[in-house]
Amino acid sequence: MVDQELTWTGAFARWDRRLFDAVARRHWPGADRVLPRLGRAANHGVLWGGAAAAIAVFGSAGARKAALRGAASLALASSTINTIGKWSVRRPRPLLEGVPVVRQLAVQPQTTSFPSGHSASAFAFTAGLALEAPALGAALAPVAASVAFSRVYTGVHYPSDVVAGAALGVAAAFVVRRLARDVQEARAVPGDEPKAIGVPALPDGAGLTVVVNTGSGTAATVPDVVRARLPKAEVIECRGADLLPALAEAAARSTVLGVCGGDGTVNAAATAALKAGVPLAVFPGGTLNHFSLDLGLLGPESTCEALEHGEAVRIGVGRFSPGPGPDGAPGYFLNNFSIGAYPELLRHRLRWGPRIGGGPAALLAAWKVLRAERPVRLQLAGRPRSVWLLFAGNGTYHGTGPTPGRRDSVGEGLLDLRVVYGGGRPGPRLLAAAFAGPLSRSPVHAATHLRSLRVGSVPQGTALAYDGEYAKAPSELVLDTLPAALTVYRPL
Secondary structure (H helix, E strand, O other): OHHHHHHHHHHHHHHHHHHHHHHHHOOOOOHHHHHHHHHHHOHHHHHHHHHHHHHHHHOOHHHHHHHHHHHHHHHHHHHHHHHHHHHHOOOOOOOOOOOOHHHOOOOOOOOOOOOOHHHHHHHHHHHHHHHHOHHHHHHHHHHHHHHHHHHHHOOOOOHHHHHHHHHHHHHHHHHHHHHHHHHHHHHOOOOOOOEOOOOOOOOOOOOEEEEEEOOOOOOOOHHHHHHHHOOOOEEEEEOHHHHHHHHHHHHHHOOEEEEEEOHHHHHHHHHHHHHHOOOEEEEEOOOOOHHHHHHOOOOHHHHHHHHHHOOEEEEEEEEEEOOOOOOOOOEEEOOEEEEEHHHHHHHHHHHHHHHHOHHHHHHHHHHHHHHHOOOEEEEEOOEEEEEEEEEEEEOOEOOOOOOOOOEOOOOOOOEEEEEEEOOOOHHHHHHHHHOOOOOOEOOOEEEEEEOEEEEEOOOOOOEEEEOOEEEEOOOOEEEEEEEEEEEEEOOO
8 A cells, every 4th residue: 555655656746747847848938038027026925915905996895805805815825835834745846957047036945845835825815806806816817827837937846836836725715705704694693673563575576676886895796696586676776876866766666675785875775765664675785784794684695585584673773963965854874973083084085085095095094184183072962072083873882992893783772872082182092992991981981872962063064974974064963763763674
């Protein structure tokens, strides 16, 4: 048995070397100038870091998410190979006999040969990208393959080193996707919202109109899922200025209003559903989907299942009056409402994002707010206050600090109020508030639960934010909640 294994190993090594020598002997027109440079560009992941940065600057929200997934896959593959792979199989580098000098690297690698780290990084980033954004992955696949081939072409790896590295890179991308899915599933735990009675079941989708915001991060695949599971549903795809009229019209003539998009789009749909008095079906299609995760919806399949069986819950809705519209009608929030530092961050990010990309815009916005903003002087429940941030959540949020993370329920009908008081600079104050207890009272931070709050003497031009949307605040407003105001489909 041992002799057979040694014979097989020797035969494989000879085949590997023959293939290596065949590549060395072959003349590849133009490759002598391109492939060595491409391999050097991929040293230490620089090529893929540059690709991720370019996608972050010029890509959509979905593309940025894909780039982040690719970078995480690369990090996992690289760390695994450098800590385990290289030292588990201590294979010497190939002898450079027969490799033309013009192809050889000026500085030869000193680590062991198996597996190829360059190939692992290239295929990890590309596969991670492709699992989120197939078109981007397909565009980069030839580059990844060329980087991997360059390692054989320049004589620093055997073909099997490259194949093994590529396989490990792809495996890392699938592991990262699974970990991300596990985190999402752990977050998307249904709460104790009261069950809605008498909600219509739509097994084939008849009576359902789904408005899809095509500008949202991950909305592209949702219409196909809806049409397959609910063939009689009407699907309307739009974006920008057409979105609000489409939601209002769909709510007025449908049994159930469906929406696909991020939190801002879902907020607009909830407002339309409240005004029309119809249930809401949310198909997660944004980059973050805070509301759908807190409600326990993992994806469009969950919503389709709830519609087919007529399963829904009643949720509370936050309200601020007057709202952002010219008619003074109330505004609503499913997640949270804020005045102070966060709305200013959002304002700057929305202003600069289309020109320089979301990531750089967020960094630039944070720098400007921390450097130049001043606390807002206003009245809370009739008492004058100076605040860096006023945060009101629709339901109790977990975690400490001024803007905590998630909720167990969106059906309790309470405002989770967090205030960071003015004084000093915003950075230290916000950082100190992040370490304060969830119901603490201190010179820096206060937190409590209530059903309504009157906010007065708001300076002209002050910004407010609600569910990721930005508007100018009125001089006086009231925050309150509407318990069990909206019916939303969710598997029970």
